[in-house]
Amino acid sequence: MLIFSGPSSAVTAKLLMDGLDGTEVGDTGFFYFNVTIGGNERIPIADFSIAGLPDINGSPDGRLVFSLGDVGTAVGDAATSGNYLIELVAIHGWVGGENCGYGYEYGYDYGYGYGYESNYNYAPYLGYGYGYPFIDYGCSYGYGYDYGYEYGYDYGYGYGYDYGYGYGYESPDSQYTKLAYKITVNTTGATVGTYNAVGNINTGASGKPHFATSATSFTLVGTSPPIVANASASRDTILNDNGRPRAPGTNVAVLSANVTDDSGVSSVTINLTHIGGSAAQPMACVGDDRWEVTTNAVMGVNLTNQLVISATDNAGNCNDSVAITLTVLRRGDVYRDNIIGVDDAFYVLDYLDDPDAAIEPPSVLVGDVVDRYGHPEGDGVVDMIDALYLMECTIGAKDAP
Numbered sequence: 001m002l003i004f005s006g007p008s009s010a011v012t013a014k015l016l017m018d019g020l021d022g023t024e025v026g027d028t029g030f031f032y033f034n035v036t037i038g039g040n041e042r043i044p045i046a047d048f049s050i051a052g053l054p055d056i057n058g059s060p061d062g063r064l065v066f067s068l069g070d071v072g073t074a075v076g077d078a079a080t081s082g083n084y085l086i087e088l089v090a091i092h093g094w095v096g097g098e099n100c101g102y103g104y105e106y107g108y109d110y111g112y113g114y115g116y117e118s119n120y121n122y123a124p125y126l127g128y129g130y131g132y133p134f135i136d137y138g139c140s141y142g143y144g145y146d147y148g149y150e151y152g153y154d155y156g157y158g159y160g161y162d163y164g165y166g167y168g169y170e171s172p173d174s175q176y177t178k179l180a181y182k183i184t185v186n187t188t189g190a191t192v193g194t195y196n197a198v199g200n201i202n203t204g205a206s207g208k209p210h211f212a213t214s215a216t217s218f219t220l221v222g223t224s225p226p227i228v229a230n231a232s233a234s235r236d237t238i239l240n241d242n243g244r245p246r247a248p249g250t251n252v253a254v255l256s257a258n259v260t261d262d263s264g265v266s267s268v269t270i271n272l273t274h275i276g277g278s279a280a281q282p283m284a285c286v287g288d289d290r291w292e293v294t295t296n297a298v299m300g301v302n303l304t305n306q307l308v309i310s311a312t313d314n315a316g317n318c319n320d321s322v323a324i325t326l327t328v329l330r331r332g333d334v335y336r337d338n339i340i341g342v343d344d345a346f347y348v349l350d351y352l353d354d355p356d357a358a359i360e361p362p363s364v365l366v367g368d369v370v371d372r373y374g375h376p377e378g379d380g381v382v383d384m385i386d387a388l389y390l391m392e393c394t395i396g397a398k399d400a401p
Contacts, residue, residue: 010038013213015050015199020185021218024315025192030184031218032089033199037177043211046204050183052197054190054220058082062195064183071181083186090180192222192262221263221315228311228322231257237327239365241296242400245376246331250365255283255324256292261313265289268312274305275328283309297328302338332369332390332401334362334382340401341394348387369401376401 016032023029033050037043047067053059058081070079071088078087199213234254241251259268268291269280276299283291291311306323335343348362355361362382370389371379378386392398 010036011043011201011211012036013199013201013211015197015213015216017197017216017218020220022314023185023187023220024223025187025190025220026223028184028186030182031197033181033183035177035179035201043201043208044203044205046202048181048200049202050197050199052195052215053185054187054195056083056187056189058084068179083188085184087182087184088179089182090178093177094179187220190220192220194219194264219263219314221313222261223315223317224262225317225319226259226261226265226268226311226313228309228319229258229260231255231309231322231324233324233326236325237329237365238297239331240301240328241298242331244331244399244401247368247377247380252294252296253326254292254294255307255326256286256290257283257309257311257322257324258289259291259309259311260289261311261317264314265291266312266314266316269310270324271308271310274303274307275300275326280310297326300326300328301330302333302336303328329363329366331366332393334367334390340390342391345387345390345394348382348390349384351382352384352387 012035014032014034014036016034018031020029020031033048035048045068047065049063049065050059051063053062053064055062058064064081064084066079066081066086070081071077071086072079073088073091073094075088075091078085080086194217196215196217198215201211203209203211232255234256235249236253238253239246239251255270257268259265265285268283268285270283270293271279272281272295273279275295275297277295277297281293281295283293285291297305304325304327307326308320308323310318310320312318330338330340332340332344335341335347337343344367347359348367350357351359351362364380364382367382367386368378368380369386370376372385389398389401393400
């Protein structure tokens with residue numbers, strides 16, 4: 001058992017997880033566990049524990065436990081527990097308890113030590129009570145008996161009885177205890193995900209069983225790329241966009257896919273260069289792992305385009321193996337030669353003259369370029385008005401449809 005002292009009336013513990021956050025499973029990371037105990041505090045220390053870690057060798061059910069005796073009390077001392085290396089990297093003001101007290105009722109197991117004879121007013125503040133030594137932080141006249149017993153009794157008799165300690169009259173502000181541990185972790189066997197770790201100073205006493213840190217989160221990431229599934233377009237065929245109004249929705253498509261990853265999805269983009277867009281057009285998450293973007297097309301006309309999705313997770317792993325197919329047609333090009341000309345106008349006229357002729361009916365999506373009132377959105381049919389508009393386009397009298 002150890003007794004600690006320090007300059008403030010507080011016992012604090014802190015976890016610093018930055019060195020572990022973002023570590024790939026299978027790699028090694030580290031974190032710090034810092035303990036500071038103020039000058040007016042006296043607490044027994046049973047051990048330290050850290051919960052909320054991965055369930056791996058050394059931390060079953062996510063709980064790592066170690067004691068000061070396991071590691072040692074000199075900077076550089078270390079201990080191994082499964083996948084963990086626990087190293088003491090800083091220490092200040094450590095005081096060891098003495099197993100020496102006098103009388104059962106005053107802490108026979110470990111002893112108070114009365115401390116009213118021959119005390120020193122300087123470090124290490126050794127006191128002698130009935131010839132039994134104890135460590136006493138600052139008791140110039142040896143009032144360990146008066147103040148030691150009262151402290152143990154008022155603040156939990158179990159502290160004095162079970163563990164015992166000397167308690168002096170003075171506690172100089174320069175005295176406090178600090179321990180800093182660097183804990184290196186081999187994450188082999190861990191599960192990818194976000195963890196919330198909590199550290200504890202465990203006293204073993206019923207009155208105040210532990211002092212805890214606040215919860216500190218960290219994420220372990222995987223080496224596998226995101227999974228991209230159910231990639232699709234709301235319309236697999238759209239009209240080219242040249243600025244002239246179209247029937248609503250005929251020149252745009254919603255491109256979407258489900259993207260999942262154990263370590264979290266960082267970004268999803270799609271390459272729209274084939275249809276005149278960005279090489280890395282961001283897609284937005286709209287919920288339930290579904291990512292989407294709405295696009296038109298100014299290039300890739302009369303082609304079936306493969307638009308590749310790139311999904312990246314929080315570890316930087318990327319999946320670019322999935323593409324969405326999108327066909328772009330030129331409006332008015334019913335003859336399908338990628339030119340607006342007399343062939344398109346005559347194709348419509350031939351069909352209207354003999355609907356039973358052995359030619360494919362002109363596509364309404366492509367051939368409906370205007371309504372009878374001249375509105376560019378069309379009217380849902382391919383007729384003589386459309387053929388006339390296409391003929392006028394060949395002589396420059398009308399804009400390209």
